[in-house]
Amino acid sequence: xxxxxxxxxxxxxxxxxxxxxxxxxxxxxxxxxxxxxxxxxxxxxxxxxxxxxxxxxxxxxxxxxxxxxxxxxxxxxxxxxxxxxxxxxxxxxxxxxxxxxxxxxxxxxxxxxxxxxxxxxxxxxxxxxxxxxxxxxxxxxxxxxxxxxxxxxxxxxxxxxxxxxxxxxxxxxxxxxxxxxxxxxxxxxxxxxxxxxxxxxxxxxxxxxxxxxxxxxxxxxxxxxxxxxxxx
Amino acid sequence: xxxxxxxxxxxxxxxxxxxxxxxxxxxxxxxxxxxxxxxxxxxxxxxxxxxxxxxxxxxxxxxxxxxxxxxxxxxxxxxxxxxxxxxxxxxxxxxxxxxxxxxxxxxxxxxxxxxxxxxxxxxxxxxxxxxxxxxxxxxxxxxxxxxxxxxxxxxxxxxxxxxxxxxxxxxxxxxxxxxxxxxxxxxxxxxxxxxxxxxxxxxxxxxxxxxxxxxxxxxxxxxxxxxxxxxxxxxxxxxxxxxxxxxxxxxxxxxxxxxxxxxxxxxxxxxxxxxxxxxxxxxxxxxxxxxxxxxxxxxxxxxxxxxxxxxxxxxxxxxxxxxxxxxxxxxxxxxxxxxxxxxxxxxxxxxxxxxxxxxxxxxxxxxxxxxxxxxxxxxxxxxxxxxxxxxx
Numbered sequence: 001x002x003x004x005x006x007x008x009x010x011x012x013x014x015x016x017x018x019x020x021x022x023x024x025x026x027x028x029x030x031x032x033x034x035x036x037x038x039x040x041x042x043x044x045x046x047x048x049x050x051x052x053x054x055x056x057x058x059x060x061x062x063x064x065x066x067x068x069x070x071x072x073x074x075x076x077x078x079x080x081x082x083x084x085x086x087x088x089x090x091x092x093x094x095x096x097x098x099x100x101x102x103x104x105x106x107x108x109x110x111x112x113x114x115x116x117x118x119x120x121x122x123x124x125x126x127x128x129x130x131x132x133x134x135x136x137x138x139x140x141x142x143x144x145x146x147x148x149x150x151x152x153x154x155x156x157x158x159x160x161x162x163x164x165x166x167x168x169x170x171x172x173x174x175x176x177x178x179x180x181x182x183x184x185x186x187x188x189x190x191x192x193x194x195x196x197x198x199x200x201x202x203x204x205x206x207x208x209x210x211x212x213x214x215x216x217x218x219x220x221x222x223x224x225x226x227x228x229x230x231x232x
Numbered sequence: 233x234x235x236x237x238x239x240x241x242x243x244x245x246x247x248x249x250x251x252x253x254x255x256x257x258x259x260x261x262x263x264x265x266x267x268x269x270x271x272x273x274x275x276x277x278x279x280x281x282x283x284x285x286x287x288x289x290x291x292x293x294x295x296x297x298x299x300x301x302x303x304x305x306x307x308x309x310x311x312x313x314x315x316x317x318x319x320x321x322x323x324x325x326x327x328x329x330x331x332x333x334x335x336x337x338x339x340x341x342x343x344x345x346x347x348x349x350x351x352x353x354x355x356x357x358x359x360x361x362x363x364x365x366x367x368x369x370x371x372x373x374x375x376x377x378x379x380x381x382x383x384x385x386x387x388x389x390x391x392x393x394x395x396x397x398x399x400x401x402x403x404x405x406x407x408x409x410x411x412x413x414x415x416x417x418x419x420x421x422x423x424x425x426x427x428x429x430x431x432x433x434x435x436x437x438x439x440x441x442x443x444x445x446x447x448x449x450x451x452x453x454x455x456x457x458x459x460x461x462x463x464x465x466x467x468x469x470x471x472x473x474x475x476x477x478x479x480x481x482x483x484x485x486x487x488x489x490x491x492x493x494x495x496x497x498x499x500x501x502x503x504x505x506x507x508x509x510x511x512x513x514x515x516x517x518x519x520x521x522x523x524x525x526x527x528x529x530x531x532x533x534x535x536x537x538x539x540x541x542x543x544x545x546x547x548x549x550x551x552x553x554x555x556x557x558x559x560x561x562x563x564x565x566x567x568x569x570x571x572x573x574x575x576x577x578x579x580x581x582x583x584x585x586x587x588x589x590x591x592x593x594x595x596x597x598x599x600x601x602x603x604x605x606x607x608x609x610x611x612x613x614x615x616x617x618x619x620x621x622x623x624x
Contacts (some may be wrong), residue, residue, distance in 0.1 A: 083335060084335075107468075107469045107470045107472070108466050108467075109461055109466045109467060109468045109469060109470075109472075109477065110470075110472065110477060110480075111437065111438060111441070111457075111460070111461070111466065111477060111481070112437065112477050112480030112481045112483075112484060113480065114435075114436045114437065117422075117425070118480075118484070120408075120411070121404065121408060121483070122480050124407060125476065125479060125480070125483075126471075126472065126476070129476060130471055132276070133276065133279070141283075142284075144280075145280055145281070145283065145284055148280070149281060149415075151418070152411070152412050152415050152418030152421075152422070154279050154280070154281060154411070155279065156279070156280060157275055157276070157279075157280060158280055158283070169469055169470045170469045170470070172470070172471065175470050175471055175472070176470075191466075191467050191469045196436065
């Protein structure tokens with residue numbers, strides 16, 4: 001292990017482009033090293049920093065386990081994938097892109113349901129009528145459980161959904177969902193509405209530091225530099 | 233604390249033999265339910281909160297399974313396999329590993345893998361006697377294993393239910409308060425909601441529609457709701473029918489029309505929930521509290537005293553029994569009496585044994601009717617460490 005700081009950034013998709021743009025704007029241009037398809041890189045003109053291109057959800061695991069010092073990823077993924085997030089990582093700075101709200105959404109035809117409390121009040125009747133609990137489709141199982149518990153909602157079952165979650169109420173695979181939304185248009189197109197107190201997290205991309213990694217003086221200095229550049 | 237040397241394992245085994253000896257001598261049949269269980273049953277019965285504490289996994293065939301988080305549900309399943317109608321009285325005992333994820337980290341008192349020894353008594357309709365039998369036998373077992381200093385904490389969800397029944401309020405509100413008892417913050421919030429303006433229940437619901445609904449005429453109400461959905465381009469998706477949505481609106485309307493819960497009733501409920509005292513004194517205090525407010529929960533109090541008498545008859549010193557009104561265990565399947573055996577070395581957060589009544593569980597697992605059921609489980613590693621003088 002060298003004294004280098006390892007910075008994990010998204011390896012593909014829109015989040016990668018926005019990350020690269022934000023870093024470049026802060027005078028921290030990313031450059032891949034080795035072959036063009038490689039997963040390693042550096043920041044132009046900055047010694048002692050290695051860049052790892054990793055899928056966004058993997059970045060949370062890198063930070064959790066201390067494989068990277070810093071990472072750029074959505075707060076939603078940090079909170080979902082690291083159960084004890086505040087112990088293991090520190091959110092250093094929101095970066096102003098990758099905005100997405102994690103929300104509880106139910107069919108718009110449920111005109112009797114506006115809040116988490118009314119959802120729970122309805123749950124026993126649902127269970128009697130259908131002989132099962134309400135099904136909640138989501139890929140955010142940890143966030144869902146924590147939020148539902150804090151709201152006192154317990155009569156439900158999670159159905160793990162890894163794609164097209166917003167279509168599950170219409171298809172009958174689930175009754176309601178927990179998913180991310182930016183404008184709400186996709187939810188509306190699928191006949192869904194967000195509950196009044198159903199916003200679990202207003203997420204955006206963050207610069208995140210691991211607390212589970214060895215911070216050499218050189219790595220610490222590089223961290224201060226990156227943070228200062230991003231804030232300037 | 234999980235036995236990782238042969239000597240530790242043998243010490244646990246020797247203790248388990250003593251515990252099981254007490255159980256089998258009392259007529260409890262030793263059983264060994266499967267360690268790997270279908271996750272579905274647990275999640276349906278206990279709910280999603282369980283998933284946070286349970287090792288749930290998918291096997292290569294795609295089946296969702298779990299390492300059993302306790303032995304009560306597996307024993308219920310075993311009983312139903314033998315007696316699908318659950319119409320047979322039965323006494324079972326067991327000893328074996330159970331597994332729980334510890335979100336706050338693994339420690340000696342909270343290991344991820346531990347061995348439980350316990351008993352289940354199904355189908356006994358003499359309820360208070362059955363409860364005292366289970367408590368008495370559990371205490372006999374831990375004392376046979378060498379436990380000398382202990383206390384018994386008891387709770388009684390029957391008293392809470394009786395109190396709610398005795399206070400004038402819509403039945404739905406009782407259900408909500410019962411549901412939230414386990415979560416102190418949500419419970420207080422719910423109480424607060426009920427003493428405020430109930431019309432708030434209608435806030436943000438389509439008032440013009442609600443005004444046209446008539447609880448006495450479900451058919452026309454449903455037709456109104458159907459017309460409303462269509463007029464507003466709200467496609468009916470998902471499992472809930474127009475009838476269910478109508479019932480939801482009617483329930484909200486009924487809540488709005490109800491008198492708010494009186495502040496004095498809410499205060500009585502709060503006072504009740506905070507009662508914590510030696511068992512006999514607690515009974516007297518509850519009687520005083522209720523007669524001051526002219527609230528009649530006498531038959532539930534009679535049951536409380538009758539059970540207490542059975543416990544004393546079983547040889548338990550009443551001075552060692554403490555009643556706590558809010559104590560209901562964190563597993564939601566308990567439906568009535570609950571208890572824990574606590575020791576000074578570990579405190580109330582880490583009881584060496586616990587159990588209670590869970591009349592709904594066999595039905596949830598597949599029986600046609602609710603079946604009276606009482607059980608208990610001993611945390612055997614904790615017990616051994618205390619008996620060995622280690623505490624933690």
